[in-house]
Amino acid sequence: MTNTYDLVVIGSGPAGFSSAIRALDYGLNVCIVEGKHLGGAGIMNGALTSKTMYELSMDYAIAARIDRGYRVSSLSVNFEKVKKTVIQAAKEKQYQMLSQIETFSPAQNKKGALTIEYGWASFVDADHIEVTGKEGTKLIKGTNFVIATGSRPRLYDGLQIDGERIITSDGILHLKEFPERMLIIGSGIIGCEFATIFSNFGQTEVHLLDRSNRVLPYEDDDVSSFVSRNLENNGVNIHHTATLRHIRKHPEHLEVVLDYHDGHSKVIEVDVALVAIGRVPNTEGLNLEKIGIELHKNGTIPIQDDCLLRDGKGTCHVYAAGDVTGHSQLYSVAEFQGRLAAEKIGDIPQYPLDYSHMSTLMFFKPEVAAVGANEKMLQQRQIPYKAAYYSNKLVNRAIAMRNTNGFVKILVSNDDEQRILGMRAAGPQASAFIVSVAHLINQGNSLHEVLKIFYPHPSIPEGIQECLRTLSGKSIYKPEAFPDLINIREWTPKKE
Numbered sequence: 314m315t316n317t318y319d320l321v322v323i324g325s326g327p328a329g330f331s332s333a334i335r336a337l338d339y340g341l342n343v344c345i346v347e348g349k350h351l352g353g354a355g356i357m358n359g360a361l362t363s364k365t366m367y368e369l370s371m372d373y374a375i376a377a378r379i380d381r382g383y384r385v386s387s388l389s390v391n392f393e394k395v396k397k398t399v400i401q402a403a404k405e406k407q408y409q410m411l412s413q414i415e416t417f418s419p420a421q422n423k424k425g426a427l428t429i430e431y432g433w434a435s436f437v438d439a440d441h442i443e444v445t446g447k448e449g450t451k452l453i454k455g456t457n458f459v460i461a462t463g464s465r466p467r468l469y470d471g472l473q474i475d476g477e478r479i480i481t482s483d484g485i486l487h488l489k490e491f492p493e494r495m496l497i498i499g500s501g502i503i504g505c506e507f508a509t510i511f512s513n514f515g516q517t518e519v520h521l522l523d524r525s526n527r528v529l530p531y532e533d534d535d536v537s538s539f540v541s542r543n544l545e546n547n548g549v550n551i552h553h554t555a556t557l558r559h560i561r562k563h564p565e566h567l568e569v570v571l572d573y574h575d576g577h578s579k580v581i582e583v584d585v586a587l588v589a590i591g592r593v594p595n596t597e598g599l600n601l602e603k604i605g606i607e608l609h610k611n612g613t614i615p616i617q618d619d620c621l622l623r624d625g626k627g628t629c630h631v632y633a634a635g636d637v638t639g640h641s642q643l644y645s646v647a648e649f650q651g652r653l654a655a656e657k658i659g660d661i662p663q664y665p666l667d668y669s670h671m672s673t674l675m676f677f678k679p680e681v682a683a684v685g686a687n688e689k690m691l692q693q694r695q696i697p698y699k700a701a702y703y704s705n706k707l708v709n710r711a712i713a714m715r716n717t718n719g720f721v722k723i724l725v726s727n728d729d730e731q732r733i734l735g736m737r738a739a740g741p742q743a744s745a746f747i748v749s750v751a752h753l754i755n756q757g758n759s760l761h762e763v764l765k766i767f768y769p770h771p772s773i774p775e776g777i778q779e780c781l782r783t784l785s786g787k788s789i790y791k792p793e794a795f796p797d798l799i800n801i802r803e804w805t806p807k808k809e
Contacts, residue, residue, distance in 0.1 A: 321455030326353025328635030329461030332651030337425035339659035370513035464592035464636035491516035504589035613639030682747035685735030697727035703780035704798035
């Protein structure tokens with residue numbers, strides 16, 4: 314027996330679930346196929362669980378402070394109870410998703426219907442997939458398909474993941490206790506986030522392996538240096554310009570050999586090694602060759618602007634969304650792509666997604682937010698710009714919060730328009746106000762237009778106002794008086 318649906322979505326992460334739910338708005342009969350757990354990495358072993366653990370670690374770090382006039386006595390933390398809280402958060406979201414699936418089940422006789430099938434999908438042809446689960450194999454026919462199978466942690470060549478002492482982010486919740494000593498391999502966002510989490514709890518000696526000379530190497534040097542300095546102040550041992558030669562397993566510990574760029578080596582002893590060097594798309598087993606799809610060299614699925622697959626054969630009913638497409642591996646991007654695919658299927662007016670102004674959050678101590686271009690990007694594109702840096706130490710609300718470790722950095726075009734091109738911010742509430750700047754960038758607002766806005770006082774976003782005023786020479790506090798807290802610079806391509 315073949316089950317037939319208007320839309321079959323393979324994967325229930327942010328891309329897949331948003332696509333399925335948006336399709337309900339058009340009255341479509343939808344089937345979600347999920348091979349592992351509902352919500353994908355957006356819920357379990359990914360965004361929600363890691364951020365729950367981050368929030369708990371930040372709460373613990375605040376409770377442990379003794380510089381605010383109060384002190385918590387006999388503060389302790391239990392890893393098993395932390396894990397339980399994290400899993401509770403994930404299940405809360407999963408049950409919200411399940412509630413919606415049941416609300417729109419075919420038995421409810423609503424305009425649109427939603428069914429979930431648990432199992433692993435593979436294409437038979439452009440119109441059919443096989444779903445293999447615990448109860449056997451089912452054949453499912455779809456008028457349209459969305460491939461939203463997400464990604465998994467990238468493995469380190471030559472290093473065997475055992476899930477106990479050598480792990481990826483998928484193994485964090487399998488740990489039985491806080492490791493006494495941990496090596497984190499990789500100094501990108503994922504590595505730095507876990508370094509922040511475990512150093513916040515104060516139970517683990519954290520070593521961070523940084524192959525380059527700075528963490529977050531794609532960010533501007535001042536941002537990378539800020540993050541690196543705060544990690545070290547939080548107790549993290551950063552091994553700059555180091556590569557992993559090998560790890561020797563001993564009954565009670567791991568022996569790690571590191572080689573540095575200057576030629577010397579170092580041997581350290583840890584209990585757990587966490588591989589955090591990025592993620593790779595999940596495309597294995599889909600049998601994409603059956604529908605004529607050739608993957609990019611990095612394993613991602615080629616798509617057009619409307620998320621349709623490029624197969625060279627005129628197929629126009631198979632889409633892909635989320636991490637498998639190779640566009641930035643962000644929850645928000647996956648969700649937007651999933652919705653866009655459903656809207657294309659629903660045949661409503663479209664607008665192309667603009668990936669150039671995406672907002673990014675980095676859960677460090679303090680949190681860091683980014684939107685638009687940074688200096689490295691603009692220099693690579695040969696775009697002249699002006700940059701201003703304004704420290705939170707001059708922002709009244711941050712002073713009142715006794716939390717001044719942070720900054721606002723804004724880039725504008727170095728011309729008469731002075732359009733806002735990008736921002737980097739760190740400190741309290743950075744994740745909240747970054748969206749307002751994203752709107753300004755998307756609308757092409759100029760510095761002069763934005764300065765007409767009234768900012769509430771006292772508020773953290775006043776740092777944005779003063780940073781913009783610095784660029785126009787109108788700031789209340791001047792760079793001449795505070796050269797270590799305010800600076801402004803400009804860059805113009807060299808004439809050949």
